[in-house]
Amino acid sequence: MHQLIVAVCIAVWLSLVPASAVSAGVPAPYSPLVIQPTGMPARHEFDLSAALARARRENKRLYVYLGAHNCPFCRRYEAFLEQNAAELVPHFAAQYIVVDLRSSLSVTADQLFIRIGERALPYADFQRSIGDERARMLVYPSVWLLDPDAKPLMQMPAGTGTFQTVPEQLEILRLEQ
Amino acid sequence: MRGMIHVNRWLGRGTACLVLFVWAPWAQAVPGGLPAPAAHADSSPEWESLREKLFPSRAIDTTPGTVQIIAPLRAAYGASVPVKVVSKLPQTPGLYVKRLYLLVDKNPSPIAAVLDLTTEVGQADFETRLRVDEYSHVRVVAELSNGQLHMDSRYVKTSGGCSAPPNRDALHLVGKTVLKVPEPVAMNLPTPAEVTVLHPNDTGFELNQVTVMYIPAHFVRSIKVSYADKKVFDAELDFSVSENPSLRFNFVPHGQGQLKAEVEDSKDGRWVGTLAVR
Numbered sequence: 001m002h003q004l005i006v007a008v009c010i011a012v013w014l015s016l017v018p019a020s021a022v023s024a025g026v027p028a029p030y031s032p033l034v035i036q037p038t039g040m041p042a043r044h045e046f047d048l049s050a051a052l053a054r055a056r057r058e059n060k061r062l063y064v065y066l067g068a069h070n071c072p073f074c075r076r077y078e079a080f081l082e083q084n085a086a087e088l089v090p091h092f093a094a095q096y097i098v099v100d101l102r103s104s105l106s107v108t109a110d111q112l113f114i115r116i117g118e119r120a121l122p123y124a125d126f127q128r129s130i131g132d133e134r135a136r137m138l139v140y141p142s143v144w145l146l147d148p149d150a151k152p153l154m155q156m157p158a159g160t161g162t163f164q165t166v167p168e169q170l171e172i173l174r175l176e177q
Numbered sequence: 178m179r180g181m182i183h184v185n186r187w188l189g190r191g192t193a194c195l196v197l198f199v200w201a202p203w204a205q206a207v208p209g210g211l212p213a214p215a216a217h218a219d220s221s222p223e224w225e226s227l228r229e230k231l232f233p234s235r236a237i238d239t240t241p242g243t244v245q246i247i248a249p250l251r252a253a254y255g256a257s258v259p260v261k262v263v264s265k266l267p268q269t270p271g272l273y274v275k276r277l278y279l280l281v282d283k284n285p286s287p288i289a290a291v292l293d294l295t296t297e298v299g300q301a302d303f304e305t306r307l308r309v310d311e312y313s314h315v316r317v318v319a320e321l322s323n324g325q326l327h328m329d330s331r332y333v334k335t336s337g338g339c340s341a342p343p344n345r346d347a348l349h350l351v352g353k354t355v356l357k358v359p360e361p362v363a364m365n366l367p368t369p370a371e372v373t374v375l376h377p378n379d380t381g382f383e384l385n386q387v388t389v390m391y392i393p394a395h396f397v398r399s400i401k402v403s404y405a406d407k408k409v410f411d412a413e414l415d416f417s418v419s420e421n422p423s424l425r426f427n428f429v430p431h432g433q434g435q436l437k438a439e440v441e442d443s444k445d446g447r448w449v450g451t452l453a454v455r
Contacts, residue, residue, distance in 0.1 A: 133253035157251040162312075162334040167214065177250050 024069040025100050027082040029089050032065075032100035037107075045113040045120055046101045048150065052116065055097055055148040063096040063173075064144040068105045074141040077160040084166050091173050096145075109138040116150050134158055145175070215332045221314055223282040231278065231288075235326055237318065243327035244274070244319040255335030257306045257419045262317045264301035268294070274301035276320040281417050283313035285382075289417035297409045297429055299367030304425035308380070308417050309335045350375045354440050354450025362454050364430055372400060372438045372450065373423035380416040397422045399441045404454070405434030430454050 026032035033051050037044035048064070055062050067074035081088065092098060103112065109123040127135035130152050134142070139158040147153055154175050163172045215221070218239065228237070245263040252258040264274050279290040289307050301319070309315065316330040353375040362368050374397050381394030396416040402409045402424075409428045428436065438450045 137254070155249065155251075155253055157335065158254050162251050168334075171250075 024067060024074065025078065025102060026065055026067070026098055027078060027085060029085040030081065030092055030098045032098040034100045034102060036102050039113070043111055043113050044103060044107045045115055046103075047115040047120075048099070048146075049115065049117055051097060051099045052146075052148055052150055055146075058097065059148075060097050061095055061148070061153060062099050062144070062146040063092065064099045064101065064146060066101045066103060066140065066142040066144075068103045068107070068140040070105050071140045073159065073161070077141055077164060080164045080169075084169070087166055088169060091170060095173065103140070105140060112138065132156075143172075145172070215312070215314070217314075217330055217332050219314065219330075219332070221282045223287060224280070224314060224316065227280060227282070227287055232318070232326060237326040237328045239328050239330075241329070243321075244277075244317055244329050246315060246317040246329045246331050248315050248331040248333050250332070251334045252309070255309050255311075258309045258315070258333055258335060259304070260307050260315060261304045262302060264319065266301070266319075266321070268296045268299055268301055270296055273322050274319050275322045277301065277303065278316075278318040278320075279305070279307070280316040280318070281307060281309055281313050282316070284308065284310045284417045285380075286415050286417055289415055291413045293411040293413075295408050295410065297404060297407055298427050299429040300427045302425075302427060305423060306419040308419055309333050311335070347375060348377070352376060352440065352442070352446055352448035354438050354448050356436050356438055356450050356452035358436065358452065358454060362430055364432065367427040367429055369425060370428055370436060371423060371425045372402060373421060374400065374438075374440050374448070374450075375421055376442065378416055378418060378420045378422055395442065395444055397440060397442050399439075400424065401439040402426070402428070403437050403439075404428050404430060405432070 025034065033054070035046050035048070035051070037046055039045040046066075048062070051062055051064075054060075067078065112123045113120045114123070114126040115121075121129055123138050124135045127133075130146075130150065132144070132152055133155055137158065141160050142158065143156050143160060145153040145156060154177050156172075163169045243265055245265070247261040247263065248258060260279065262277060262279070266272065266274055268274065273296050274294055276294065277290075277292040278288065279292075280287050281289050290305065292303065294301055307315065312332070312334050314330045315333050316328060319327045321327070355373045355375075357371045357373075358368060376397050377395065378397060379392050379395040381391065383392045384390070385392050394416055397414050397418070399414060400412045400422070402411075410426065412424060414422060433453075433455050436452045436454050440446075440448045440450070
């Protein structure tokens with residue numbers, strides 16, 4: 001019964017998302033650098049090395065988005081990005097390279113690895129290594145704002161629910177805390 | 178908006194496993210139902226109602242300079258928002274901060290903590306972590322020994338704080354009370370200290386995934402801290418304080434003694450933590 005209620009909730013939720021946003025991932029107008037996981041099935045490893053190298057070359061920051069193909073809340077955020085692309089893309093493009101990590105809800109914290117150079121760390125260890133407070137719980141979707149040395153530009157919240165309006169998304173891009 | 182918040186809480190309570198993976202931004206994510214933008218110093222209907230109940234007909238000074246609250250605009254997790262209160266007033270017998278009220282306007286139980294202070298704190302600065310259920314102002318009201326009230330507030334954006342699943346890794350340790358001070362301790366000066374109580378601080382809104390029953394509210398109700406048998410402060414707390422409630426505070430040691438914290442919870446559990454200070 002409980003599972004049925006959850007399924008109904010998700011179905012209702014998905015029905016509210018515009019059809020144009022049903023395909024997973026950051027919308028194309030943001031020119032995302034899509035990173036697919038490697039090392040499966042034992043682990044889902046995302047290598048940020050190339051994205052960081054590009055950020056150094058272009059003197060930009062990284063907007064790293066971790067989404068899951070089967071995550072309704074990810075679809076919701078992606079739909080928001082798509083609907084507001086005309087207004088938001090110039091702000092993203094001016095300072096950020098958008099990196100789109102493609103995961104799945106079945107990938108748990110101990111299976112998700114982030115690689116930078118020679119070092120690959122599981123989610124919680126990676127978070128601790130960069131001083132991010134979100135080590136305790138893996139939440140989809142998640143966003144990191146990183147400088148070209150992979151240092152967080154500010155502490156981000158779990159999920160994206162607090163920046164799904166244009167003014168709030170711009171707050172995030174401006175690093176307002 | 179209110180309807181969506183209920184959906185949020187209901188979903189959070191009913192699907193804690195889902196919430197482990199997917200933070201529930203329902204109330205905040207719905208176009209057309211978004212909270213209106215708010216400034217840190219704004220009022221709210223909830224605050225106006227609280228103000229009438231707690232401080233009827235009393236003036237509250239919001240001029241910066243007496244008390245400050247520091248909290249992030251967005252915290253990593255709504256269930257654990259770091260909050261710091263900084264007092265700009267030294268605790269002298271002539272004039273001191275007598276009471277601090279920590280409030281979260283939109284929480285189901287908005288009075289998170291009431292701290293009854295003495296001059297033994299030396300400096301009325303406190304740090305703790307609060308649950309913030311939805312977009313809300315977090316406030317501190319300082320009542321001075323002369324009766325004046327001063328307030329500062331911050332607007333905090335979170336989602337799912339009170340619905341987040343609690344950590345239940347160490348239930349056998351519930352009530353364990355730990356005090357910490359830096360080494361060495363400087364005598365006759367405000368000295369930072371921390372008291373932490375291992376406790377789930379259950380809100381009553383979480384669902385037990387095994388029994389499919391709501392976990393009854395069970396939270397730390399008070400922490401009384403003394404040094405060398407002299408009261409430093411008493412804290413009346415609520416489930417708006419995060420699990421494993423902790424308070425960072427100051428006290429003034431006038432010589433060797435015992436720092437003591439007496440803890441009581443909502444099921445009449447009682448514990449004591451002590452620390453010898455030399």
